[in-house]
Amino acid sequence: MMTDAGEQLEVQLDDCPPGRETFNDPLQEDASGPDSHLSSALRELEEPLLLLADVALAPPCGRAVFYSCPEAERVERSLQSVQLQLHFLLSKADDLHDCLLGGQGHVEREALAAAISSLLYTCQPYFNHLESTARSTMAQYTHVPADMCSTLLDFSQQLCDKLEQLVLTYASYGLLSLNEAEPDSASHFCVGQTQLGQLKLTIFRYCQPTPYLSRANTQLYKRMRWNVERVRDQQQTEEEDGDDEEETFTDYYFLCYEDIPNPHAEANEDSEGVSDGSVVRMWSIGQWVQANPDPSTEDIWDWILCEVPQGGYNRLLFLGHDEPSSRSATDYLQQLLLSCCTD
Structure with a gap:
């Protein structure tokens, strides 16, 4: 039952030491979901979502999906369980917020700060299964209803916010x-993984707009990052390297905004020299383009001696003036990736 799982999760969070020694860092850029040391309570988060996918069986071509009464009841119970898990995780976040405002000492506040990392890591399996169940192209073969996928992504958005x-x-x-x-920055956290055919997509959310490059002013600010892991074409790998093992590589995509000067703005500057309407904020999705070290170099010292890689931004999709939610931005990127795969 959810109550038991919730209690076990609460015990794990409360008993967690103030450091990160027993957890993988949830802010690592190659976060890959739960690993073996997670408690059985965390693994219970998988069961209702897996059930939602399993019971949505593919119908014959041209026919609608109809559930029998027992199947419909199981889907409804599973969705309710997933929602209860969401409420539990939201309540843990509220508890940490309340503890901060009612904190009575510096030591206690530091322990609470460390608990944030534990909570982010605890939420990651839940994010992974929400995103993978709703977005994975494997869901096409089980015909998970669109309204169910939308509900799961709504849950993911609520927890992210x-x-x-x-x-x-x-x-x-x-x-x-x-x-x-x-090193201990909490600038961003992982909000899920999913499989799109041969692509593995890992989603990160920046808590506030962050400069695209840490040591150069590009006028670009990133809000999300997606790591897209691809399997290199096996035939090409064999021809170039004589190796029959699959080789993977990762592309990096970003949701960014930039303030573009407005040529039609009136020259009406305020006391600080900034005029209303002098710039137009534009949001876009683009891809990291490696500049330094040169991606084609074979000299490993170029990489060893490069303290911070530098890259450009290849704009792929303009999204307009309004900032998209993390859910809708990932929707756009998913459509972009799948359209490229089918071209």
Whole structure:
């Protein structure tokens, strides 16, 4: 039952030591979901989502999906269980928020800050299964209903928003750093993984707009990042390297905004020299283009001696003036990736 799983999860969070020694860092850029040391309570998060996919069987071509009464009841119960799990994780975030505001000492506040990392890591399996069940191209073969996918992605968005606000609150008290260049930065966190055919997509959310490059002013600010792991064409690998093993490589995509000067703005500057309407904010999705070290170099010292890689931004999709939610931005990227795969 969800109550038991919730209690076990609560015990795990409460008993967690103030450091990260027993957890993988949830802010690592290659986060890959739960590993063997997670408690059985965390693995219970998988069961209702797997059931949602399993019971949505593919119908014959041209026919609608109809559930029998027992199947419909199982789907409804599973969806309710997933929602209860969401409410539990949201309540843990609220508890940490309330504990911060009612904190009575510096040590306690530091322990609470460390608990944020534990909560982010605890939420990751839930994010993974929401995103993979709703987005994975494998769902096409089980015909998971669109309204069910939408509900799961709504859950993911709610949890993402809650965690983002929690991190921002702790940062406003000086307990967390949002500076990406710092080792213990909480600038971003992983909000799920999914499989799109031969592509593995890992999604990251920046808690606030962050400069695209840490040591250069590009006028670009990133809000999300997607790591897209691809399997290199096996035949090409064999021809070039004589190796029959699959080789993978990762592309990096970003949701960014930039403030573009407005040539039609009136020259009506305020006291600080900034005019209303002088710039237009534009959002876009683009791809990281490696500049330094040169991606074609074979000299390993170029990579060893490069402290911070530098790259350009190849704009692929303009999204307009309004910032998209993390869900809709990932929708856009998914459509972009799948359209490229089918071209």
